Amino acid sequence: MDTPIRTSPSLLDRIRGRRLATTFTLLATLSVGILVGSVLTHGVSGKEQATVDSSDAKPLVIPSPVTLSNGFSQIVKQVGPAVVNITTDSLPKQSAVKKNHRGQRAPQGGNDDDQQQPGDMQDFFNRFFGGQGGDGDDDGGFGGERKALGSGFIVDSRGYIITNNHVVDKADKIFVRLSTDPDGGAPGEEGRPAHVVGVDKDTDIAVIKIDSKEPLPTVKLGNSDSAQVGDWVLAIGSPFALSKTVTAGIISAKNRSIDEPGPNGVSQSQFQRFIQTDAAINPGNSGGPLVDMAGNVVGMNTAIYTQSMGSQGVGFAMPANTIASVYNMLIGPEHKVVRGSIGISFQPALSSAVGRMYGFTNGVMVSTVTPNGGAAKAGLQPGDVIVSIDGRNIKDGDDLVADISARHVGTMVKLGYLRNGKQETANVAIGDRAKTYSDLAGDNDDNAAPQEEDAGQNKLGITVSAVPPQIATKTGTKGGVLVTTVRPGSFADEINLVKGAIITEINKKPVTNEADYKAIVSALKSKDDVVFVVHYPQQKNSGNSYVGGTLP
Known part of the structure; x- marks a missing residue:
């Protein structure tokens, strides 16, 4: 019978054996640590969950509302x-x-x-x-x-x-x-x-x-x-x-x-x-x-x-x-501000050298005089220095403007002024500031049409022109105005008054030309009912179409 031969363990076997022992040792140590930590944690948790006697704590009280000193x-x-x-x-x-x-x-x-x-x-x-x-x-x-x-x-x-x-x-x-x-x-x-x-x-x-x-x-x-x-x-x-x-x-x-x-x-x-x-x-x-x-x-x-x-x-x-x-x-009947005017212009800031040269310290030196204005009719001239209003000395142009603009149109004011160093006085009529300078700018003649045209644009949202003869013949209409533009979102747009329509009546009033149209539209007010009688060039001898609504 063969007898087995005993041999010494190899180096690899010895290393494996030692690693296994070390691993078991570490695991044992960790297990003990976890067990101890659990016990300690349980003790702490127990302390946190213990009931605390708060019978000596005072509840918070919201004070009654008070008025602060700043008000x-x-x-x-x-x-x-x-x-x-x-x-x-x-x-x-x-x-x-x-x-x-x-x-x-x-x-x-x-x-x-x-x-x-x-x-x-x-x-x-x-x-x-x-x-x-x-x-x-x-x-x-x-x-x-x-x-x-x-x-x-x-x-x-x-x-x-x-x-x-x-x-x-x-x-x-x-x-x-x-x-x-x-x-x-x-x-x-x-x-x-x-x-x-x-x-x-x-x-x-x-x-x-x-x-x-x-x-x-x-x-x-x-x-x-x-x-x-x-x-x-x-x-x-x-x-x-x-x-x-x-x-x-x-x-x-x-x-x-x-x-x-x-x-x-x-x-x-x-x-x-x-x-x-x-x-x-x-x-x-x-x-x-x-x-x-x-x-x-x-x-x-x-x-x-x-x-x-x-x-x-x-x-x-x-x-x-x-x-x-x-x-x-x-809020007055005209719904506008009317300011007084004497019909002059002046330079707001003058060098003190100018005052010394022309012999005045306070006052307003006239630059221009509006033809047919109150100052012109009273004889004031460019270069005059206005120094007083109704006996009250004025300081500067702001003082003059504040006083004159607050006065009613048609009233009179006594101006004191210097001419060539000599004191003079004049009684000057107060005019309408807006009208005075509209006249000075020469706008009266060419402003009427744009203002009337603006009424149609602002109130209705449309522009119009005379009806071309060929369109009038095609539609069989006499007179009227042709809608040339319609502003998106406007009153006309909302009531479906379209570009190309011919307006022949507004609120039962005949529209034979642009003058009629402008006169009628200018009189329209907010909340008014507005009804148009219109014809369409696409339809020969078309009958009346009615388009209407209430102005916003």
Whole structure:
């Protein structure tokens, strides 16, 4: 029988044996560690879950409401309900009247009758307050629908609202949301429709109205002359569409002028003297109230200086006294502001050397005299220096403008002036500033047609022309006007009055030519029913077709 031979283990077997022993040792160590950790963790968990006696803890108590010393919240509760949010829609439009020389400044500018024209300041307003700005479409071509945002405040419980002209300028639709209306803006939820009562571009003030079955809350207008630099004020409005937003600051300065020069370097803001404030004003605040600590509106937020498209602590508000004066004229029968004029122009800033050479320290040196104006009829000449009004010494051109423009047309004023160093006086009749400088610019003859044509464009959204003889023969119509353009989204577009239609009657009144058409359209007012009798060139000897609707 064979006997097995015993041999010594190889090196590989020894290594394997030792590795296995080491592995078992490590596993045993880890198992002990896990067991100990579990016991310790169980002990800690037990401590955390133990019930703690909190019988000595005192519950928190919400204190009763208290009135803070600054009173801001009381002012907001008082004024806030009368502050509104305004949104506007501007539909695509194409200018049919080319710009002319209307409203150009007189040489040396700065006169007491200059009519403010859209320019750098208007672009400034539009850019920073969500106005219609960038009026590129006005020079031709159709643009897209534009929306604008602003604020306003109710001054009459029947629905009369004050805001900025640049908020509603060129708007086809205006909507107002009250503080009690839900925030929105979805189709059909824009707000209550409003219409323009009157505007004054010179002060950038507009009056609009909404219909309401119930009396609306109103603000209380204050006397802006009593406001002092350093007084606390609140600005209330809808910046960036955030309605009912309130910011606080102080009055930083008064009687501040924003000199936005026109093409010839002359300020275009002759009637704009602002209250400056550091209360935060942003796009959408425009037209909202600036309120003092008595809850009185002392100004209307109008403009800001900024390099960031937001508030940098330099805002401007139109004083309440100016607002009240303009408002009272805009709600009058003519719905416009009439300012007095003596028919002169002057250079607003003169070197002190000029005063020394011509022998005066305070006063206004006449640059031009309007033919047939009050000053011309009283004998004033270029080079005369006006130094007093009704015996009161005047300081400068702003003083002269403020006094004369506030006077009623047809009244008389006694001017004191210097001619060749000699004191003289003259009784001067106050004229209509707008008419005086329209005459000076020679616009009367060529302005009538564009103004009447604008009535058709603005109210109806159409332009018309005489009916060509061949079309009249084809349709068998006598007279009438041919619709040449229809603005998308306009009243005419909404009632399906199409391009190419021939209008022969409006509201039962015959339209035989363009003059008839313009006369009838000029008399139309908001909320009027308008019915057109039309014929279509595509249909020979077609009968009457009736197209109508209610003007917005």
